[in-house]
Amino acid sequence: MTAPSTTEADQQPEPTPTAPTVPTTAPPRRRTFGLAAATALVMGNIIGGGIFVLPATVAPYGAVSLLAFLVLSIGAVLLALLFGKLARRSPVTGGLYVYPRDAFGPFAGFLSAWSYWTMTWVSIAALAVAVVGYVDVLIPLHDSHALGALVAILALWLPAAANFAGTRWVGAVQIVSTILKFVPLLLVATVGLFFIDTDNFGAFNASGESVPGALAASAALLLYSFLGVESAAVSAGEVEDPERNVGRASVLGTLGSALVYILGTVAVFGLVPHDKLVKSGAPFADAVNAITGSGWGGTAIALVAVASIVGCLNGWILLAAQMPYAAARDGLFPAPFAKVGKGGVPGFGVWACAILGTVLIAFNYTAGPDTTFRVLVLITTFTGCFPYLLSAAAQLYWLARGTREQVRPAGLARDLIVAALSFAFSFWLIAGAGYAAVYQGVLFLFAGIPVYVWMRGRRQPPKPEESGAVAA
Numbered sequence: 001m002t003a004p005s006t007t008e009a010d011q012q013p014e015p016t017p018t019a020p021t022v023p024t025t026a027p028p029r030r031r032t033f034g035l036a037a038a039t040a041l042v043m044g045n046i047i048g049g050g051i052f053v054l055p056a057t058v059a060p061y062g063a064v065s066l067l068a069f070l071v072l073s074i075g076a077v078l079l080a081l082l083f084g085k086l087a088r089r090s091p092v093t094g095g096l097y098v099y100p101r102d103a104f105g106p107f108a109g110f111l112s113a114w115s116y117w118t119m120t121w122v123s124i125a126a127l128a129v130a131v132v133g134y135v136d137v138l139i140p141l142h143d144s145h146a147l148g149a150l151v152a153i154l155a156l157w158l159p160a161a162a163n164f165a166g167t168r169w170v171g172a173v174q175i176v177s178t179i180l181k182f183v184p185l186l187l188v189a190t191v192g193l194f195f196i197d198t199d200n201f202g203a204f205n206a207s208g209e210s211v212p213g214a215l216a217a218s219a220a221l222l223l224y225s226f227l228g229v230e231s232a233a234v235s236a237g238e239v240e241d242p243e244r245n246v247g248r249a250s251v252l253g254t255l256g257s258a259l260v261y262i263l264g265t266v267a268v269f270g271l272v273p274h275d276k277l278v279k280s281g282a283p284f285a286d287a288v289n290a291i292t293g294s295g296w297g298g299t300a301i302a303l304v305a306v307a308s309i310v311g312c313l314n315g316w317i318l319l320a321a322q323m324p325y326a327a328a329r330d331g332l333f334p335a336p337f338a339k340v341g342k343g344g345v346p347g348f349g350v351w352a353c354a355i356l357g358t359v360l361i362a363f364n365y366t367a368g369p370d371t372t373f374r375v376l377v378l379i380t381t382f383t384g385c386f387p388y389l390l391s392a393a394a395q396l397y398w399l400a401r402g403t404r405e406q407v408r409p410a411g412l413a414r415d416l417i418v419a420a421l422s423f424a425f426s427f428w429l430i431a432g433a434g435y436a437a438v439y440q441g442v443l444f445l446f447a448g449i450p451v452y453v454w455m456r457g458r459r460q461p462p463k464p465e466e467s468g469a470v471a472a
Helices: 035-046 054-061 064-089 095-104 106-138 145-165 167-195 211-226 242-271 274-278 283-292 297-329 347-367 372-378 380-401 409-432 435-447 449-459
Strands: none
Touching (some): 035 242, 035 297, 054 064, 054 211, 054 274, 064 380, 095 297, 106 145, 106 347, 167 242, 167 283, 242 274, 274 283, 380 435, 435 449
16 A cells, blocks of 8 residues: 655654554455446446436426536546546555545544445445335335335345455446446437427426526435445555556546436436426336336336346445455554455455444334434435545645656646546535535544544554653
């Protein structure tokens, strides 16, 4: 793992630790993700179950939400370019932890890792719960909370088992699941365009708010849809030729996802009458029914949704294990997170996110619909975008230093624009999450500080002269 770069103020020799520490240099690991697998990881993590309900979610705002999709797509591509640049400096596992750590020190790195880790296991639980509705279309669950919880837990543990089998299996599952969900989605996004009725779109701004207000409100609902653009950067240690392929996979995966999002949503808006779309629980199924004139669309889309969500869980579980792995190598997360199994996957991290996700699922199904779990889902945007913000700040830091080792003069202006716009975009996303989400997210962020204090304190006890002690 690349050693942190330091400023003159940070170049003081650190005290020799007296407690055993986890080595900061990871042993050589086989890189099993080629460009195709890395791109599939990005696309699979961005496009999960959300695409199947997003058109109905933003329909009350009208066609202005299509403009929000476009703005978010541009911002996501900027982040992809940013991560590609940062991966050239630090082509190692744990990217969004490594970048702030290298620039600002271990505390910033820990906060980024903690925030991202929180987002991953909460999102994993949410995705597992989302699969229940689609399974109910295939096999009626009769509103049974027990059966729903069982389906969600199985949906979580099946991809967890693929992760235990090794990163090669994760990449294979990711490619297969991405193909399975993209074929029918692309059919809707392409064939469906020929059946569009412009009268179905309704008003451009159906919310009654100003256009900027409706744009911001619809964008806030769509923020979660682009989380995952960082997937290749977080797993850079598993990617072949990461200096080149992380950036390529990030951009290609993001562009592919954005294309599916925009064309798919346009098709659904044009196929389903606006008043029906607002109330739809399965908008893509309604769109397929409009194309075929039959009722088999719901079953087909349900099958696709299950494959999509399980594939998305497969990738997110890997990311949930990789981020704390990188921090644990530096002694900032508990040491078990740094242990790697025979398949190249940090097994303890997989166990941790699977167990925490199971607890959240069980809590959700025992406490009823209006639970804290639903509030936790709202903070995933904040906890996911906070590491984006720190990574953009890290790139701005290297550009501000201006050392030729970190910055190519010919690309300075371009890199500065990408970093500055990525920072502004991340800030906008955090603001768009809403006051409640930011408040809850900050509480979750601060909850990690005692963990950092404990791990850092045991790793580097202060010298007597640094503690302020005076000789008698």
